[in-house]
């Protein structure tokens with residue numbers, strides 16, 4: 001297959017923020033795993049909404065309300081198509097990944113009993129650990145953890161050993177935000193289904209790099225956040241298989257999610273509205289659809305190929321620095337590099353490179369168990385997007401060298 005080559009300089013013009021300066025230096029934005037930047041095409045959709053047809057949806061007969069409803073539902077269909085989801089009512093609009101996970105974890109309360117088991121991976125984001133611990137506290141279920149190895153890969157044999165008829169749920173991220181590891185989710189899902197367990201995959205970190213085909217994966221639940229894939233903050237989607245969404249109780253009560261309300265009894269609305277209480281992030285949902293259009297116009301194959309080249313280049317250049325160690329060296333990873341320099345604190349490195357206009361993340365990346373595993377307080381994390389360049393990698397490398405000279 002021939003994959004098109006991206007014209008990065010033209011793409012960069014779509015992102016107004018990339019033209020700005022930070023501390024008198026051109027911005028080098030390498031914190032894409034925390035949130036991605038927003039192209040003008042998506043910003044325009046947000047402005048158009050508030051200038052042209054801001055109205056509440058699904059309720060009004062007036063023209064603005066209908067225009068807003070149509071645009072919002074069109075966005076839901078774009079999400080459905082993008083992730084190859086069978087029915088649009090299996091697309092639940094959320095405020096993001098954290099919301100989606102909590103919706104499922106809360107919903108499972110009445111399905112679990114004492115002694116049931118939930119399996120999570122050792123490399124989860126806190127948003128994919130804490131809700132399950134709370135679920136275990138409510139139900140008496142037990143949390144089991146699939147260990148990882150020093151390369152930052154799951155020890156998959158251990159996962160197979162943990163599975164049994166006690167396993168009711170399995171949770172794993174598609175890609176680790178702290179290390180970039182792409183997890184073998186096909187194998188994880190298939191094996192869980194063999195023992196009758198449901199699987200939730202946290203796709204927050206994968207979605208900007210991998211176009212997941214949710215029907216092919218046969219996954220039960222999948223969550224993403226729009227802000228990690230060129231969309232706005234505060235909006236995301238939870239995919240759930242129809243059979244599960246029908247069984248799960250509503251998460252929040254309120255307007256929009258009911259069929260009929262009396263003080264004696266309320267009946268719930270059909271899917272997806274049963275899980276969409278209250279006025280949603282209407283503009284955000286519409287902009288999420290525009291972000292998917294934008295990313296698809298660039299193409300996920302081309303994005304993956306380009307980011308992989310950038311990752312290889314950055315890995316080589318960084319490893320040439322004395323005392324630099326990269327955490328997370330799995331066979332399959334996205335464009336995330338977590339590293340430390342022996343003898344220097346990650347926070348100090350982050351602060352020094354910020355003075356040079358370079359935005360990287362420092363700390364535990366909401367994945368403290370991974371840091372405990374490596375016995376480190378945190379890392380410096382550079383995460384690359386398709387709008388980053390080799391020149392920016394060079395600036396990062398220069399900046400890290402300077403930090404090293406200042407700190408050691």
Ligand SMILES: *Cc1c(COP(=O)(O)O)cnc(C)c1O
Pocket residue numbers: 033034095096097098099125127128173175176177202203204205225228
């Ligand atoms: C960002 C991220 C989350 C949390 O997403 P929110 O948008 O903050 O809800 C969860 N899991 C992973 C792997 C992430 O990268």
